[in-house]
Amino acid sequence: MKVIGHRGAMGLAPENTLLSFRTALELGVDGIEFDVQNIDGNLLVFHDDTLERTTDGVGHIHQHSVEYLRTLDAGQGEQIPFLQEVIALIGTKTMINIELKGVRTASLVMHLVKLLDKDHYNKDNFIISSYLFSELFLIRQLDPDIKIGVIADDQPDVALSFARDVNAYSFHPSLALVNEELVQEVHREGMLLYVHTVNDPDNIAKVKAMGVDGVFTDYPDRVR
């Protein structure tokens, strides 16, 4: 069962920061997940729509310039990172799961992944995921081979049907949706099942017994 660090290792370091990604790498994860938003054509690694929970800023992230956002403290003196910085840090050390948050992110992300693929990176090392079918549909139009992950917190049948249509690589349901039947159905479709977000040791053991292929966790140290 693969261990995928959620927003890096957000149980152990400020989420979606270079410190969090370094922490996950030190723990020897199989993959790292983070969230990406498009701020005026710049790709920033950030989860929420608003700044208060994770930074010393206020308001909606899209109300602000990138210059201002980069002055904020995202925890322990860390900046909100650019996607390029995060990819440069992780490199090919582990799988990179870029979760698209919101509109107008898909084409920029694909542009970047294609540029990287010409370099020493391999696009096989990336999974592009989202809750938003429209973004994933666009990703598939832009690249027939890139690995797509479909995230679902409800209506697993609808999401799985979309995953089949978009030729997804993996299905990322929330813990509440996962049972043995779903695992088998996803496997019958030829996809991997990565469940989010599993932190409790009993739940980690439970999903492992169900045969899931990987877990997103805030505490990669608990799974290893």
Ligand code: G3P
């Ligand atoms: O990609 C799995 C998980 O990160 C999706 O939920 O809200 O943590 O981005 P969220």
Ligand code: MG
């Ligand atoms: Mg996420």
